[in-house]
Amino acid sequence: MLGRMQPRGVASPQFVEVADLAYPPDTMKRPPVLPAVAAICLAIAATQAGAADGAFAWPHGARAAVSLAYDDAIDSQLDNAIPALDRVGLRASFYIKLASPSLARRMPEWRAAAAHGHELGNHTFFHQCSAALPDRAWVTPEDNIDTTSAARLVEQIRLGNTMLHAIDGKDERTFTVPCGDVLAAGENYVKLIHGDFVAIKSGSGGVVPDMATLDPYAVAVTAPDGATGEQLIALVKEAGAKGTMINFTFHGIGGDYITTSNAAHAELLAFLAAHRDVYWTDTFMNIMTYVKARQSVRGKQETSH
Numbered sequence: 267m268l269g270r271m272q273p274r275g276v277a278s279p280q281f282v283e284v285a286d287l288a289y290p291p292d293t294m295k296r297p298p299v300l301p302a303v304a305a306i307c308l309a310i311a312a313t314q315a316g317a318a319d320g321a322f323a324w325p326h327g328a329r330a331a332v333s334l335a336y337d338d339a340i341d342s343q344l345d346n347a348i349p350a351l352d353r354v355g356l357r358a359s360f361y362i363k364l365a366s367p368s369l370a371r372r373m374p375e376w377r378a379a380a381a382h383g384h385e386l387g388n389h390t391f392f393h394q395c396s397a398a399l400p401d402r403a404w405v406t407p408e409d410n411i412d413t414t415s416a417a418r419l420v421e422q423i424r425l426g427n428t429m430l431h432a433i434d435g436k437d438e439r440t441f442t443v444p445c446g447d448v449l450a451a452g453e454n455y456v457k458l459i460h461g462d463f464v465a466i467k468s469g470s471g472g473v474v475p476d477m478a479t480l481d482p483y484a485v486a487v488t489a490p491d492g493a494t495g496e497q498l499i500a501l502v503k504e505a506g507a508k509g510t511m512i513n514f515t516f517h518g519i520g521g522d523y524i525t526t527s528n529a530a531h532a533e534l535l536a537f538l539a540a541h542r543d544v545y546w547t548d549t550f551m552n553i554m555t556y557v558k559a560r561q562s563v564r565g566k567q568e569t570s571h
């Protein structure tokens with residue numbers, strides 16, 4: 267996505283509502299490892315004991331999971347975010363707007379990121395959002411989801427998966443809903459693509475309150491905007507205290523829009539790298555594959571009791 271129309275400024279919130287996310291003004295906008303199934307089964311088996319107290323059991327005794335995601339396929343992610351992640355050996359998810367100029371210009375770099383274990387997720391062709399909501403003057407008639415049928419959008423999203431397969435060779439995918447807008451010409455299009463994805467992020471929220479009831483097809487995210495490293499780390503610690511997960515959706519890192527500074531980003535990554543035993547940081551794909559398997563095990567246990 268895409269930045270915000272109002273000038274950055276004075277009372278900039280540290281976390282923005284996804285519904286508020288907007289493309290930047292035209293000037294900015296235009297050019298504007300998956301573990302094997304066996305490994306997941308082993309991890310689940312290894313955590314059976316932990317399930318006895320009712321808490322959600324993360325692999326290897328971790329207290330919480332952390333998903334680092336970066337939306338829209340923009341240059342500052344290639345320039346700053348991926349090198350920072352690779353320096354500390356953490357894997358993240360990049361939600362690709364297929365029409366992104368950065369993807370067209372720097373395809374080999376995006377492909378290399380996938381080869382290094384980062385996830386390329388689907389974020390639609392054109393990042394269509396509703397022009398009818400407040401602060402959406404940036405939504406062009408062509409990109410107005412209110413006048414695009416759900417059926418056409420679904421076709422584009424499936425073609426997006428084909429294009430992503432051509433980039434990274436993967437057959438499984440996760441999805442992030444642009445702007446959190448789930449209605450295309452009044453019809454919920456997200457419900458039509460559940461079968462195409464392992465999991466879907468949609469809308470804003472903080473730390474996941476309860477893993478057992480988490481809907482894998484409506485996982486809320488936190489979108490930092492000018493947050494400090496300390497504020498980001500506080501959310502990770504909150505997830506640890508709750509035993510659940512935190513889903514960060516970043517945009518610009520040290521540049522572009524809805525920006526998190528390189529310093530704050532580095533501080534978060536250093537904290538996560540230093541506490542790998544406590545916080546399981548991985549791609550959204552890997553985390554949600556585990557979560558769904560774990561939810562299914564627990565469901566079976568509950569029905570058998």
Ligand SMILES: [Zn+2]
Binds near residue numbers: 267268393444
């Ligand atoms: Zn976006």
